[in-house]
Amino acid sequence: MRKVVRLSILGAGTVGGGVLTLLRENADLLEAQTGKRFEVRHVLVRDLSKPRAVAIPPKLLTTDPQRALCDPKVDVVLELMGGLEPARSLIRDALQAGKHVITANKLVMAVSGDELIRLAQQRGVRLLYEASVAGSLPILNALQGSLAGNRISRVVGIVNSTTNFVLREMERAVDAGEPAETAYDAALRKAQELGYAEADPSSDVEGYDAQYKTAILARLAFLQYVPLESIYREGITHLSGRDLLWAKRLNMGLKLLSISERLPDGRLCARVHPTLIPRDCPLYVVRGAFSGVWLQGNGFQEMSFHGFGAGARGTASAVVGDLIEIARHPRSLRIEDPSLRPGETAPMETLTMRYFVRLVTPDENALRALREPLQLLGAEFQPSETLDNGVEQVVLMPPLNEGEFRARLTALREQTGVAMQVIRLL
Numbered sequence: 063m064r065k066v067v068r069l070s071i072l073g074a075g076t077v078g079g080g081v082l083t084l085l086r087e088n089a090d091l092l093e094a095q096t097g098k099r100f101e102v103r104h105v106l107v108r109d110l111s112k113p114r115a116v117a118i119p120p121k122l123l124t125t126d127p128q129r130a131l132c133d134p135k136v137d138v139v140l141e142l143m144g145g146l147e148p149a150r151s152l153i154r155d156a157l158q159a160g161k162h163v164i165t166a167n168k169l170v171m172a173v174s175g176d177e178l179i180r181l182a183q184q185r186g187v188r189l190l191y192e193a194s195v196a197g198s199l200p201i202l203n204a205l206q207g208s209l210a211g212n213r214i215s216r217v218v219g220i221v222n223s224t225t226n227f228v229l230r231e232m233e234r235a236v237d238a239g240e241p242a243e244t245a246y247d248a249a250l251r252k253a254q255e256l257g258y259a260e261a262d263p264s265s266d267v268e269g270y271d272a273q274y275k276t277a278i279l280a281r282l283a284f285l286q287y288v289p290l291e292s293i294y295r296e297g298i299t300h301l302s303g304r305d306l307l308w309a310k311r312l313n314m315g316l317k318l319l320s321i322s323e324r325l326p327d328g329r330l331c332a333r334v335h336p337t338l339i340p341r342d343c344p345l346y347v348v349r350g351a352f353s354g355v356w357l358q359g360n361g362f363q364e365m366s367f368h369g370f371g372a373g374a375r376g377t378a379s380a381v382v383g384d385l386i387e388i389a390r391h392p393r394s395l396r397i398e399d400p401s402l403r404p405g406e407t408a409p410m411e412t413l414t415m416r417y418f419v420r421l422v423t424p425d426e427n428a429l430r431a432l433r434e435p436l437q438l439l440g441a442e443f444q445p446s447e448t449l450d451n452g453v454e455q456v457v458l459m460p461p462l463n464e465g466e467f468r469a470r471l472t473a474l475r476e477q478t479g480v481a482m483q484v485i486r487l488l
């Protein structure tokens with residue numbers, strides 16, 4: 063690779079701005095690390111007149127993707143626009159043109175990662191995407207590098223910092239005696255005011271963002287193609303302040319977890335759902351807008367990563383790390399994909415888990431009618447409580463088959479009309 067590495071940056075928003083800042087602030091360090099200088103030749107944006115947090119010389123700005131991609135002098139294209147299209151096509155075009163690509167785009171890598179990784183290998187260029195999962199936490203590098211000699215058995219992560227912030231805010235609100243019923247809406251509003259959640263927060267709060275990241279993590283941890291549709295997804299929109307209050311009473315934390323694991327029968331199970339975790343779980347301390355990933359493997363046993371992963375500088379740290387890797391090893395081909403084959407995945411209904419069930423009803427007789435069937439399943443009853451909207455009864459269930467337990471609960475709900483909140487335990 064040449065002494066000067068020339069870059070096209072697609073996108074100058076939060077992450078693009080952060081990358082431009084780090085490239086400037088740390089130029090001497092980057093040169094010391096790689097023996098090369100980095101020169102930005104094009105910055106692709108939608109709107110040339112938009113005010114930018116970072117000063118960008120006007121001659122670098124363009125709205126023409128071809129200008130950014132077809133320049134023969136450009137060595138590396140950094141895709142920091144987001145969304146599926148046109149980002150995916152631009153990555154494809156850049157790889158076809160023989161350019162290395164760095165992306166922070168989990169959606170593209172979850173949906174089309176396999177195709178793009180193969181294309182990069184065919185073209186003899188690098189495609190790196192560390193920033194697409196947990197921002198600055200070097201989890202993808204660890205899985206492909208230092209930890210690659212381990213058989214990974216489980217990856218558990220808090221990979222969406224927006225929902226982690228919302229859950230922490232809900233916990234704070236109920237601790238402060240604010241109404242539990244409105245805790246979710248209030249916490250989401252606060253996350254939006256602080257810029258942690260978007261105006262349309264559905265990708266975060268419905269669990270899609272975590273599902274994309276789970277697909278990427280599971281593929282690298284288990285060297286198996288993991289179709290998005292095979293990853294169970296449940297968001298946090300149905301959670302109430304009462305659930306956070308109970309988590310605290312039970313000495314647990316309530317988190318939106320990404321879980322992928324190899325089951326004893328060899329099948330892979332990948333899922334995203336709210337989960338109650340014990341205090342001694344390494345992810346218990348991951349609070350607010352932080353991310354964390356906890357790994358288990360047959361060599362290192364267990365390891366966790368925890369940090370303020372996202373935002374302009376956090377994400378830029380991972381992008382610039384990828385850039386250094388390319389400058390040092392432009393031709394190194396890691397085993398990222400060729401051996402990946404579709405393997406068997408385990409549907410949720412076949413898993414065995416423990417459950418927290420919160421029953422609420424204005425009708426005490428209905429609650430009494432549930433007692434015996436739940437007892438037969440091994441329920442452990444917590445003291446019931448009278449609320450404004452009825453009586454609340456929490457039960458903890460022993461390990462049960464998900465499919466059978468869900469079917470039983472649906473039948474009991476239909477018989478009694480009792481509202482049921484079900485949360486899985488780790």
Ligand SMILES: NC(=O)c1ccc[n+]([C@@H]2O[C@H](COP(=O)([O-])OP(=O)(O)OC[C@H]3O[C@@H](n4cnc5c(N)ncnc54)[C@H](OP(=O)(O)O)[C@@H]3O)[C@@H](O)[C@H]2O)c1
Pocket residue numbers: 072073074075076077078106107108109110112125141142143144145148166167168193194197372373374377
């Ligand atoms: N923000 C984070 O904390 C974070 C963390 C990890 C990963 N990521 C990922 O990083 C990527 C970028 O996120 P971001 O937060 O920086 O997004 P952002 O602030 O919305 O910035 C997107 C940038 O891309 C440009 N852009 C978007 N669509 C375009 C198009 N069709 N043509 C030309 N330019 C276009 C925008 O131009 P204008 O400025 O002219 O509108 C803007 O500069 C996403 O894949 C995201 O998932 C973000």
